[in-house]
Amino acid sequence: MSVPANEKHGPRVVIVGAGFGGLTLAKGLAESTYDVTVIDRHNYYLFQPLLYQVATAALSPADIAAPIRAILRGQANTTVVLADVSGIDVVGKQVIVEDRRFPYDLLLLATGAQHAYFGHDDWAEFAPGLKTIDDATYLRRQILLAFERAEASSDAAERAQLLTLVIVGGGPTGVEMAGAIAELAKRALAADFRNIDPKSTRVVLLEGGPRLLPTFHPSLSEKAQRSLEDLGVEVRLGAMVTACSADAVAVGDERIETRTIMWAAGVKASPAARWLDVPTDRVGRVKVEPDLSVPGHPDIFVLGDTALVLGADGQPLPGVAPVAKQQGAYLAKLLVARTKGRTLPPFRYRDYGSLATIGRSHAVVDFGKVHLSGFVAWLLWSFAHIYFLIGFRRRAIVALHWAWSYITFQRGMRLITGSTGSRLKDDAGKEGEGARMRGVA
Amino acid sequence: MSVPANEKHGPRVVIVGAGFGGLTLAKGLAESTYDVTVIDRHNYYLFQPLLYQVATAALSPADIAAPIRAILRGQANTTVVLADVSGIDVVGKQVIVEDRRFPYDLLLLATGAQHAYFGHDDWAEFAPGLKTIDDATYLRRQILLAFERAEASSDAAERAQLLTLVIVGGGPTGVEMAGAIAELAKRALAADFRNIDPKSTRVVLLEGGPRLLPTFHPSLSEKAQRSLEDLGVEVRLGAMVTACSADAVAVGDERIETRTIMWAAGVKASPAARWLDVPTDRVGRVKVEPDLSVPGHPDIFVLGDTALVLGADGQPLPGVAPVAKQQGAYLAKLLVARTKGRTLPPFRYRDYGSLATIGRSHAVVDFGKVHLSGFVAWLLWSFAHIYFLIGFRRRAIVALHWAWSYITFQRGMRLITGSTGSRLKDDAGKEGEGARMRGVA
Numbered sequence: 001m002s003v004p005a006n007e008k009h010g011p012r013v014v015i016v017g018a019g020f021g022g023l024t025l026a027k028g029l030a031e032s033t034y035d036v037t038v039i040d041r042h043n044y045y046l047f048q049p050l051l052y053q054v055a056t057a058a059l060s061p062a063d064i065a066a067p068i069r070a071i072l073r074g075q076a077n078t079t080v081v082l083a084d085v086s087g088i089d090v091v092g093k094q095v096i097v098e099d100r101r102f103p104y105d106l107l108l109l110a111t112g113a114q115h116a117y118f119g120h121d122d123w124a125e126f127a128p129g130l131k132t133i134d135d136a137t138y139l140r141r142q143i144l145l146a147f148e149r150a151e152a153s154s155d156a157a158e159r160a161q162l163l164t165l166v167i168v169g170g171g172p173t174g175v176e177m178a179g180a181i182a183e184l185a186k187r188a189l190a191a192d193f194r195n196i197d198p199k200s201t202r203v204v205l206l207e208g209g210p211r212l213l214p215t216f217h218p219s220l221s222e223k224a225q226r227s228l229e230d231l232g233v234e235v236r237l238g239a240m241v242t243a244c245s246a247d248a249v250a251v252g253d254e255r256i257e258t259r260t261i262m263w264a265a266g267v268k269a270s271p272a273a274r275w276l277d278v279p280t281d282r283v284g285r286v287k288v289e290p291d292l293s294v295p296g297h298p299d300i301f302v303l304g305d306t307a308l309v310l311g312a313d314g315q316p317l318p319g320v321a322p323v324a325k326q327q328g329a330y331l332a333k334l335l336v337a338r339t340k341g342r343t344l345p346p347f348r349y350r351d352y353g354s355l356a357t358i359g360r361s362h363a364v365v366d367f368g369k370v371h372l373s374g375f376v377a378w379l380l381w382s383f384a385h386i387y388f389l390i391g392f393r394r395r396a397i398v399a400l401h402w403a404w405s406y407i408t409f410q411r412g413m414r415l416i417t418g419s420t421g422s423r424l425k426d427d428a429g430k431e432g433e434g435a436r437m438r439g440v441a
Numbered sequence: 442m443s444v445p446a447n448e449k450h451g452p453r454v455v456i457v458g459a460g461f462g463g464l465t466l467a468k469g470l471a472e473s474t475y476d477v478t479v480i481d482r483h484n485y486y487l488f489q490p491l492l493y494q495v496a497t498a499a500l501s502p503a504d505i506a507a508p509i510r511a512i513l514r515g516q517a518n519t520t521v522v523l524a525d526v527s528g529i530d531v532v533g534k535q536v537i538v539e540d541r542r543f544p545y546d547l548l549l550l551a552t553g554a555q556h557a558y559f560g561h562d563d564w565a566e567f568a569p570g571l572k573t574i575d576d577a578t579y580l581r582r583q584i585l586l587a588f589e590r591a592e593a594s595s596d597a598a599e600r601a602q603l604l605t606l607v608i609v610g611g612g613p614t615g616v617e618m619a620g621a622i623a624e625l626a627k628r629a630l631a632a633d634f635r636n637i638d639p640k641s642t643r644v645v646l647l648e649g650g651p652r653l654l655p656t657f658h659p660s661l662s663e664k665a666q667r668s669l670e671d672l673g674v675e676v677r678l679g680a681m682v683t684a685c686s687a688d689a690v691a692v693g694d695e696r697i698e699t700r701t702i703m704w705a706a707g708v709k710a711s712p713a714a715r716w717l718d719v720p721t722d723r724v725g726r727v728k729v730e731p732d733l734s735v736p737g738h739p740d741i742f743v744l745g746d747t748a749l750v751l752g753a754d755g756q757p758l759p760g761v762a763p764v765a766k767q768q769g770a771y772l773a774k775l776l777v778a779r780t781k782g783r784t785l786p787p788f789r790y791r792d793y794g795s796l797a798t799i800g801r802s803h804a805v806v807d808f809g810k811v812h813l814s815g816f817v818a819w820l821l822w823s824f825a826h827i828y829f830l831i832g833f834r835r836r837a838i839v840a841l842h843w844a845w846s847y848i849t850f851q852r853g854m855r856l857i858t859g860s861t862g863s864r865l866k867d868d869a870g871k872e873g874e875g876a877r878m879r880g881v882a
Contacts, residue, residue: 043589043857060501062854069633070851079635082589082857100593133858144484148523152541192510194520393845397838404834410511413503416484416523417574418859 009035010077013335014095014104016085017270018045018068021304021324022110026072028332033339036078037102039095043067043082046133047389049321050398052173054136055262056143056180057188057411061133063398066390085111088275090297106299108331109286111270113305113319115263116283123244127168127261130177137418139262143181144416146260147189150196157257163201164258166249168241169265170207171214172356175224177262178205179359182231187360188411203232204258206239206251208265213364215318216354220364223373227358241265267319269306276300281308281316290346292331303327309347317349326350355381360406450476451518454776455536455545457526458711459486459509462745462765463551467513469773474780477519478543480536484508484523487574488830490762491839493614495577496703497584497621498629498852502574504839507831526552529716531738547740549772550727552711554746554760556704557724564685568609568702571618578859580703584622585857587701588630591637598698604642605699607690609682610706611648612655613797616665618703619646620800623672628801629852644673645699647680647692649706654805656759657795661805664814668799682706708760710747717741722749722757731787733772744768750788758790767791796822801847 010033015022018040026038044065053059069080083097088107095102115129130136143165150162165185167178185201192198205212205228211221212228212235225235236251243250248257269284278294279287285308286294292307294300304324309317317323330347337344353367355377363377372380382402386395405411451474456463459481467479485506494500510521524538529548536543556570571577584606591603606626608619626642633639646653646669652662653669653676666676677692684691689698710725719735720728726749727735733748735741745765750758758764771788778785794808796818804818813821823843827836846852 043585043855060503061856061858062501065856067633067855069630070855073632080633081593083593133856137858148484152522152524189510191514192508192521393842393851396841400837400841401834410834414484414508414511415502415506415574417502417578 010339011035011105012037012103013106013108014039014102015108015110016040016095016272017110017112017304018042018080019048019110019112019304019324020321021328022108023068023071024325024328025108025110025303025332026075026078026328028329029335030075030078032077032332032336034077034106034335036075037081037104038068038072038078039081039083039085039097039102040068041082041084042132043069044133045071045390047385048131050385050389051130051133051136052177052180054133054413055130055139055177056184057140057413057415058180058405059398059401060413061137063394063401064389065133066394071390085275088300090276090300093299104299106335107301109270109272109275109300109302109306110304110324110328111272111306113267113269116266116268117263118266120244123263126244126246127249127263129263130173140413141416141418142260143184144414147185147193147196147198148416149259151193152195159196160202161247161257162259163196163198164204164256165201165260165262166204166206166256166258167262167264168206168244168249169263170205170209170212170235170237171264172354174205174207174262174264175212175228175356175358177264178203178228178233178235179231179357179362182228182233183359183409184411186232187409188414201232202234204234204236204256206236206241206249208238208240210237212237213356216356216364216366217371220366220371220373224356224358224364227362227373231359267305272302272306285316291334291344292327292347301331303331309349311349311351320354322352323349355384357381360409451780452476452546453478453544454547454549455480455543456549456551457481457536457713458551458553458745459483459521460489460551460553460745460765461762462769463549464509464512465766465769466549466551466744466773467516467519467769469770470776471516471519473518473773473777475518475547475776477516478522478545479509479513479519480522480524480526480538480543481509482523482525483573484510485574486512486831488826489572490613491826491830492571492574492577493618493621495574495854496571496580496618497625498581498854498856499621499846500839500842501854502578504835504842505830506574507835512831526716529741531717531741534740545740547776548742550711550713550716550741550743550747551745551765551769552713552747554708554710557707557709558704559707561685564704567685567687568690568704570704571614581854582857582859583701584625585855588626588634588637588639588642589857590700592634593636600637601643602688602698603700604637604639605645605697606642606701606703607645607647607697607699608703608705609647609685609690610704611646611650611653611676611678612705613795615646615648615703615705616653616669616797616799618705619644619669619674619676620672620798620803623669623674624800624850625852627673628850629855642673643675645675645677645697647677647682647690649679649681651678653678654797657797657805657807658812661807661812661814665797665799665805668803668814672800708746713743713747726757732775732785733768733788742772744772750790752790752792761795763793764790796825798822801850 013034014037047064050064087096117123146162150159182203185198189198213221239251273280273286286302292301305319334344357363363381365372365377454475455478488505491505528537558564587603591600623644626639630639654662680692714721714727727743733742746760775785798804804822806813806818
């Protein structure tokens with residue numbers, strides 16, 4: 001494939017999606033001769049692995065997110081666009097955003113994944129997932145309101161229902177959520193109520209398969225389960241969810257009464273394949289060539305959760321950040337090589353291992369040959385996550401929050417904000433109490 | 442007035458509103474024999490003087506807010522209730538919350554103030570104010586989206602309209618907002634866009650009276666105005682707003698094209714007086730006795746922004762935090778004294794001075810006889826605000842954010858979240874791009 005140049009600029013590269021893959025790619029093109037446009041529907045890059053900590057009131061959104069514009073500010077060849085892509089004109093070579101068109105010479109789709117409810121899209125209303133900051137603050141609100149409503153309730157059955165929190169899915173997100181919620185209830189909130197005992201909160205983790213963390217070594221799955229059970233989490237394996245509603249989740253014939261269900265069970269790819277009208281696998285991922293280009297479209301590449309790439313073992317690569325980042329780095333190198341008339345061998349993923357944390361001082365780390373668990377693994381997990389956060393300020397603040405939480409067991413971000421899904425009425429423009437005055441204290 | 446005791450507990454004290462006044466009062470009753478209930482419609486205490494920093498992306502909500510339950514956790518005699526009070530039954534001595542009733546022996550109303558639009562309640566939609574965290578994140582979203590939309594616009598008039606931000610009201614909130622927005626536009630965002638120049642942003646501060654900061658010494662009003670003008674703010678005095686709409690604000694016959702109007706012009710008291718059906722002044726404040734009790738209701742007290750109390754100069758005390766806090770402390774002492782058969786002299790306000798900050802390193806401080814401005818005043822302002830924040834962690838984090846912002850000119854919290862009022866569609870449950878993956882980086 002040749003790289004066409006337009007008159008004023010270098011060849012136009014359009015990247016859709018500024019997650020781990022898209023942003024790594026954009027940064028890798030900083031010194032290139034390309035004219036780069038990055039389109040995302042959020043104005044922030046999100047460090048998604050820590051999103052569960054926002055949902056459980058341990059971190060603030062801004063601790064794990066940074067404005068895309070600020071990250072790419074220094075790249076003179078790069079333009080950032082906040083927009084919601086609605087389609088691709090592969091013939092006219094344009095990305096379609098409402099009434100605007102972004103022409104491209106090379107198109108890179110890093111559009112990620114979204115929740116999948118196994119064909120039960122109606123469950124989404126009752127079992128929200130965790131992909132964006134708004135998801136996280138919504139879940140935080142739901143969890144904290146469950147305790148508030150239980151405290152206000154004079155009905156024992158309703159209290160028990162409100163104090164039952166169910167997480168569906170035993171992968172890393174589900175395991176981390178379950179541990180964080182158990183600690184929130186049994187530690188941070190323990191002394192804060194008068195009519196209920198938050199320690200009696202029932203946290204249920206439902207996993208359809210035979211073990212937690214199925215991509216980890218079985219010994220670590222067992223350790224993770226034991227750590228969760230030590231925190232008081234009820235781990236249910238082989239538990240297939242058959243229904244979700246506003247007041248219960250069904251597992252086979254059993255009905256678990258709850259008002260709070262969190263979905264961490266399945267994802268499907270973004271609609272990129274539909275935009276391109278190309279073949280996908282079962283979860284909507286685009287089957288790409290060894291160089292991540294789309295068959296029949298040498299000017300279009302797909303990376304991250306939306307790409308189906310087979311690993312050395314013949315299995316599809318998992319939808320995790322390291323895969324997306326390595327693909328982003330690979331494509332940046334490939335594109336730069338092409339401007340110099342060179343090319344690169346096919347993409348190859350290097351697996352440096354997997355980590356998942358369980359509560360305050362436990363984690364499991366799977367380096368393939370080496371398996372770690374417990375406090376040392378947790379320290380490793382902490383350093384890895386702080387290291388990969390964007391920017392010095394965020395690292396310092398997160399480290400400070402964690403140190404404080406570690407020492408005090410407290411959660412500082414326990415704010416019930418927004419209004420979606422609340423029985424308390426919307427605040428906006430409404431009269432009411434709550435002394436909030438102006439002036440200096 | 443005698444203090445009746447019920448059988449099991451001490452006399453029942455119900456405090457409505459956990460702002461500066463209500464919370465100070467509740468904490469003052471920690472060691473008392475009263476059975477205390479604190480009702481607020483938010484689960485957090487808010488350090489409202491710094492709310493404009495959340496709206497301008499300098500701080501996160503959790504940096505200036507703390508869960509009321511956590512603050513009062515250690516007080517065994519105190520129960521916290523998250524609820525929206527709808528009325529008072531003064532005969533049956535009960536606070537009414539939907540279908541619940543909270544009986545009281547003594548009732549303390551610290552229900553604050555809300556925005557007033559001089560009889561034009563329809564302006565509220567176009568000119569939101571700044572009283573709650575949701576107000577602040579909404580405003581932050583609006584301000585940041587104005588720049589994004591301007592960047593996306595190909596129409597010069599529309600761009601100019603989007604890059605005009607208007608603040609109505611030249612009191613401390615308006616002055617601080619104007620300074621913070623000017624710095625956001627001209628410093629933090631300066632290099633982040635490609636099609637617009639944020640430095641060309643027009644920030645207009647409209648004040649109806651003859652000078653800014655009317656409660657400060659005139660020399661400080663002038664200094665504040667000069668500092669704002671140095672930051673590029675257009676200060677308009679004697680500017681009475683005659684209309685607000687989605688695309689303009691009218692000042693007399695002049696029409697200023699804008700999509701972003703912030704209201705900092707007027708407040709009225711909470712509806713406490715209506716609950717009690719007692720006389721008020723023009724802005725709805727309850728005329729109270731020298732001990733802050735309500736005439737004809739010796740068992741009900743009103744404090745803070747909702748109370749009309751005359752100062753030594755015969756003028757009503759301003760609706761600022763120090764007044765509310767001192768009244769809360771006074772009432773706590775009065776109530777405790779009564780349990781010992783004693784009473785106290787009338788409430789007297791001690792004015793320790795006023796502070797307002799203008800941008801990154803200027804402030805004005807009015808100690809009555811001593812007036813300070815410039816960098817020294819700003820340092821004083823910074824220390825005062827950090828000192829009065831609740832909790833060590835918040836102080837450390839805010840200090841760190843400020844130090845970082847001071848050195849780098851950056852704003853870390855520039856996240857566009859939520860969906861209210863956006864032209865970008867709601868995220869929830871919707872397909873789209875934006876690579877956000879699960880796993881460790």
